[in-house]
Amino acid sequence: MVQYETHEYDVLVIGAGGAGLRAAIEASAAGVSVGLVCKSLLGKAHTVMAEGGVAAALANVDERDGWRVHFADTMRGGQYLNSWRMAELHAKEAPDRVHELEAWGALFDRTQDGRILQRNFGGHQYPRLAHVGDRTGLEMIRVLQDHGIHQGVDVHMECTVISLLKSDGRVVGAFGYEREKGRFKVFSAKAVVLATGGVGKAYKITSNSWEYTGDGHSLAYHAGAELIDMEFVQFHPTGMVWPPSVRGILVTEGVRGEGGILTNSEGQRFMFDHIPELYENQTSDDPEEGWRYTQGDRDARRPPELLTRDHVARCIVREVQEGRGSPHGGVFLDISWISEKISGAEEHIRRKLPSMYHQFMQLADIDITKEPMEVGPTTHYIMGGIRVDADSQMTSVPGLFAGGECGAGLHGANRLGGNSLSDLLVFGKRAGEYAAQFAKENGAGKVDEAEIETVASWGLKPFDNAAGENPFQIQYDLQDMMQDLVGIARSDEGLNNARGEIQKLTERSDQAGVVGNREYNPGWHTALDLHHMLTISEAIALAALERRASIGAHSRDDYPEKEEPGAGKYNTVVRKSGDGEMEVSREPIPEIREDLQAVIEEMG
């Protein structure tokens, strides 16, 4: 008999970044008992890394902004593959969610008249991002954490869920281990919210930490939920490239929002070379107009550096491939040049971008107030994920909800910067609210003892194989392979090879071995995380094969057109077939509501 602790809740939230915390707060407010599981210590999740700001059409800086503009911007940025209902809810509810944070103690930067200040960001027509210098994510997670700990939520820190538990077709709980002693925990719950964030750790160059191994995506998939649009992985255009040990660490888009420009080894501002058709009318014709835009000139249009992330990342790759890159394989991002334009530029940069200044000074010996940074694309975010109902965030498995990055639909083929912090507030809240409602309407299910035994013995298997392969090596090989074959530029040949490699890596991971005991053993944790990483890697490769076009964040060398002739607009849907194999299909995107289509047309 396997030993485990049991905990019972009405709602179990897995993941304690912004979405998980917001869901837990909401569920608790609805009067149900709530357990919150976090893979790290509370307050360390990836939300803490978000820098630029949270997008909400408060219209504090430009009164022309409003939910309709935010909605249209989000849809355009996502190449109209978004769930229009989620985009509508998000644009309408984000302002309330931001104001709510202020009532819980958040201190955003202020306008002259004392309201929340907003800044420009890629793809947003007006200054829309509420922010705190360049540490907005820290402010948000800390406020949610400090508010959340007084709401009666039971927090399980340093605890990893390795399987969901199901019974009679619905979710009834989750099974995991706590890191300190390696003991198993069984959570019995009437409803479960997944808020586990992203998948970046499947790639070699990433801004994500060790936690982002696609746990929620994989847990949901194995429990029978559907994943949509998994091919849309966002490569943030500006990650650090040098020194090697910091490669991939994020450089906020806020640098470009404050006037930073991208140049190549020939000193050219290459972003002016190609402006996508969808954005021709919104992009400045010359550097001077772009500069005026960043300084708040309402009649100026955005500089091309603030085009959407997918486009900027591709332009950088093009420059590097054509031999115009920086010494370490990136391009230059320069904010120091603004000293030509304003007095006291150095002080201004340090005040507006304090953590960027600090990061480059400390890790790369670069003073960004005096010299350019070297940057290149880094795996940052996944737009695809668990398919959810737009209003309730429930997946296709009864009782299972998803919010934040692991849920999908809002961002379509490409996410706008700032829309993830608002996403996790809006849909974290909704997931918590509807999970609580589900818990109230449905009694507790019965956890199946046999299922627990099966999962537990699978979890302990690596210990039986101390001479087995080093799990870190398998992880490195997976990351190299995903970077090469399922990265920014994809093809049928590469993706088919990737599927073969994933098959081999899966076989190797079954033979992974672990040394030492169960107490705080990273080798063991990595061996178990591999299962999730391999599942989502296969889903990404399979979905990428299915979309034979280049749109948004998904680029195919062999299918450069934006749409496959006659295919229409569709989601790729990945699910587990009856025989346990992963399968992919296409499903047409439901026709947009007329009034929302009218909003898009009106916004040009």
Place this chain on the structure above:
Amino acid sequence: MATATFRIWRGDANEGNFVDYETEVSEGMVVLDVVHKIQAEQANDLAVRWNCKAGKCGSCSAEVNGNPKLMCMTRLNDIPLDAPVTIEPMHAFPPIKDLVTDVSWNFEVKKKIKPFKPRPPDAEDGTWRMAQEDIDRVQEFRKCIECYLCQDVCHVLREHDLHDKFIGPRFFVYAAALEMHPLDTENRLEDLKDTDGIGYCNITKCCTKVCPEHITITDNAIIPLKERVVDQFYDPIKKLFRIFRPQK
């Protein structure tokens, strides 16, 4: 490629010792990279906490050659590599395993501090108005990444072990952020004096020196709080005043 020796504390809650690992080092590496390299190549079960690897989450606190540091922000260029580099867990907290310590006490302390309580909204739409000047000084405190290096180095906790009488620099910064929040209406001064033990701090400023976020902990947070406590409880004129007109 050069090699260097790293003397890492390996052990658990009961016992432990230093183990030497020799490994290759390259340009730009930080201490956390070395720990990961050793973990991946030589000791798969070497326990270490980390997340962002960019000095933003405050997970990878440890003592490098005796100095409390974030391992992700400590570059090898800044450390002499001709002698073994010692890496050990924070001393002010009980060890769990290797470089990981039990910091749960900090989470319990925070929960006991009275939460934010705002004044009624200023505007009809339920929002507030605040001037940037009024939030600048609080924003300094809110940069805190909860790495607990200030707690680790504070002698009241580290040497005197007064964890049950003293909340430590991190939570004075937290209390200051709440007390000086322009919207907050709660009063935490009595707690600061009685249960939080602010009097134990004798302003040696060790906490300020180790803060990776460069928060001026002693001068900007602790001293002003001490002054407020003195003002409220030890000012003789105010005391007389209170005797005749007791305050709530």
